[in-house]
Amino acid sequence: MHHDYELDTTRRDATMQIRTRGRAVLANPMTNRGTAFTTAERQELEISGLLPTGVNSMSTQARRTYEQYQSARTPFAKHNYLANLRDRNEILFYRVFADHLEEMMPIIYTPTIGEVIERFSVEYNRPRGVFLSIDRPEQIEQSLREYGLDADDVDLLVATDSEGILGIGDQGIGGIQIAIGKISVYTAAAGIHPRRAIPIVLDTGTDNLGLLNSSFYLGARHPRVRGERYDAFIKAFVEACAAVFPHAMIHWEDFGATNAHRILEAYRDDYCTFNDDIQGTAAVVLAALLAGINASGQQLPEHRVVSFGAGSAGIGIAQLLMDHMVAAGIPREQAQAKFYPIGLQGLYVDDMDDLLDFQRPFARPRSEVAQWGFRPGENISLLDVVREVKPTILIGTSTAGGAFTEEVVKEMHKHCERPIIFPLSNPTARAEANPADLIEWTDGHALIATGSPFDDVDHNEIRHHIAQANNALIFPGIGLGVAACQASRVTDSMISAAAQALAARANTYLPGSSLLPSINELRPVSAQVAIAVAQAAEREGVARRPLTEPLTDIFQRMWMPEYPPIEVI
Template identity: 55%
Template sequence: MGEQRRRYEVLPGNHGSRIKVNIRGEDILHIPRLNRGTAFTTEERKRLGLVGLLPSGVTPIDAQVHRAYQQFLEARAPMAKFRRLASLRDRNTVLFFRLLSEHIEEMMPIVYTPTIGIAIEQFSRQLTRVEGVFLSIDTPEDIEEALLAKGRHADDIDIIIVTDSEGILGIGDQGVGGIQICLGKKSLYTAAGGVDPNRMISVCLDVGTNNLGLLNDDLYPGVRHARVRGKAYDDFVDAFVTAAQKVFPHAMIHWEDFGAANAHKILDRYRDEVCTFNDDVQGTAAVVGAAATAAVRAKGERLRDQRVVVYGAGTAGIGIADLLREVMAGEGLDPDEATDRFWCLNSRGLITDASANVRDFQEPYARDSLEVADWEVDNQRRISLAEVVSHIKPTILIGTSGQPGTFSEKIVREMAAHVDQPIIMPLSNPTPLVEATPADILEWTDGRALIATGSPFDPVPRGDVEFEIAQANNALVFPGIGLGVAACRARRVTDKMIVAAAEAVASMVQMSTPGTPLLPRINDLRRVSATVAIAVAQAAAEEGVADVVLKDPVQDVFDRMWQPVYPEFILDD
């Protein structure tokens, strides 16, 4: 049994509100899950050997939250706010999540994107205490030992969040600094989905880095060589999956921010063998699918009848296309008909069967070159977005390109000339990379567009209507997916489970008045996550991949949701 498990044990049930403790005194104050600072009552201080180790006054948790929030506000710059929250997380687990849960909409951009990107870039120089597991490709024989070093038993972990740091947000290869993206996701799993923070592990696969700035930085703490690729990389990932399955056989492996060359390959390699989920592929697809479903329902239409242009056919873009295609098939289209509803573009223009350097996961969406042979275009081998929009008159336009301003006024007006309510989703983030701003899109479509974005935007006033802009944030789906998988002990994450997550989110949208957003509001995340979890668990049962069938889904899921309240300590005498 590991050191942490010898010191305390979270007892099952009751939302993690009972902990068996067999340590006393100052040691308790050094463990974030146990520490509650001046909230310890006089009686608790006597029982736990804390007399004299804290100021005499007892501070209720509500007052602690108020104080912590004021300290947060005093920090002006986003990174200063990030450091305040990280410091609190490392001192007091319950207080951190209570604060985050009560201010989730305000603090999510700090603990996650966009501020997390700055924290990752500054990782080498700001390095303090980091909670996670670092696995080096140079010592693959140490993988199992490293996972066991966390001191957890086989049944103790529900989710392993893992990155190789190659495709971090919009900033690319960041070496071992990518562990911060896993910690950000871990925080949201708990704050939004109620997944017990003790039942997750963050992992960085250190396979080297091609970031020359890091390799030449004396403070960089990762391995100092270029990224390993090919068979050695594949073998290392396989060794990790094998060890993770052995040590934590019931855990879902959440892949995060892998490069385009590996994200789909890894997902396809393991999805039929282990419980595995890629948030960049499946999570993004689910939340965008929810927005698209809500939009077409608001128009009184079906998804199967839409013409979809995906600008930026990378990991996220093709993941979105795959899910929308799955929904269309569920509405009665055969797979070929559903695929034919998509036009996907990469950096070289429209993908056709004559395009060069098409990746395996893009090939199903390559258009027949004969289909476009009679199009009037400047270059048949590089058909532009404007030319695609002009010829096919899409009803849905999705941007995952990372190319700012590419949804130009000309393109948007051309689309809106043929569609009464065009569905336009500029999803690239952070904000400087967005394909078009909501204010411009609404101006160019005379307020008719239905919009979702990847970054948060303020409401846009137009006349008597204030348009709330839906943020297609993965936090609307991945916490609920993880919670649902844990609740039913799913052995796999299937396509139907991801579609169920999208449908669950879309079902919560009521677009009864103009300006209503296409997605639920971020401050409603716990209710959204519980709804998603129920749908995912039920889909898993229908697919035959659930080891536990929920008898009372609402109660069963609620009982799984950890609450940020100070636990009762059961002393091990």
């Protein structure tokens, strides 16, 4: 339902029918193409006098835009320039983004998006998305409809309550920017049309005192609402989404650890929902782990895993890897015994009172650590665990910068020829280790994936390409696969299929090769992941519209940022 234009957003070759005239054409970022309008189109649309005389090709516009982008001096300024471009000419924005994907990904998404979120209320300009307040739950359905899209127009609803934003925590209403950034990646990577996804912030208040005391803050000015009222708000939101957009997947983003798991478990069996921080992170890390295990020379049952930072992401990774072990034939009890989760209070032990429900299954028996010589109440550190367990895999999701010290890494390497070490925390300053140090401390033997982008490392005449375990390698393909087959749910086997499809694209045979594909390969990667997800959905019986010709069906769904033919109506 577009008042200004009509366009079939499920086809890459559709004609855009424009019914408005004059300045209204240039004011809509989907109909505006600026100097690329031909002379004839300008006359029909009554905009001849509103544009300079010259007519430019899209490629010329893209080159000019990129030169303007380069003149911005800071990442934040570059992001603002691109955001303003998106609000003027959305198709050109995606063309420029697609042309410079690897360069602009850190600007559009992490790590720059963190600063954008923090400064949302101060830098507020043009609203984009849907803002839902816990103080007005009766308006949820109406607010969703006000976005102006019909039931069949939407594939994705990217929603956050902003409590667990990246490594910067509670950011209140500013979290709308992470949803906007996520949708930009869905479009650039998987070709999901930007008008088939809606960014949503669930404003439940904030416990960020800086925001509450700022006169500029635009969110609900009270502490976060929790408990029954919060749960009722989430329930009302999910039910309204199902009523208004019955074929859309709800993508949960950056919820606090406790709520993230509770919400996913509460709704995943009855609604099409996906949590990127839990399932997406786990899937992309599983893909890198499978590639690393393949390169390590050790079989899957031989590996022992230490998860440092066992919150939503850390436990999600452990759960998916454990499920993969079980699927490979390892008994569940034996597989679960290979994981050692470490939090702020040290190694999780089963008699601790403050463990969350999703952490408790991985806690170690008190009898085991007693044999190591530790008594109840003692903090069992990362170094202690490495000495006792002799892990082969070390995963960091702690946001504790530098936690993987030289002593820890060398102790691990003493007992493992090719240690798999993943310092995954964002931003760069919070990464548990620098890849250059890991390469040096292990004499080039470490198999590494990081959460933030790092430069390649040269060591002993070998260039080591550092894999970035960026969720952008996985979630766009999952969303595209779900949309293409109209899956009613997102199952564990669909997530596992996505990870295996991604791992299959890694080439670990050459020394120093990356454990994951490059960001520049996002579109083909997303297509392959989408096919695997849709086929897994069909096997699980949750595909409402199974693919008849997978390659063709997925290809046709992948929108390209090109100006469509125009029909003036």
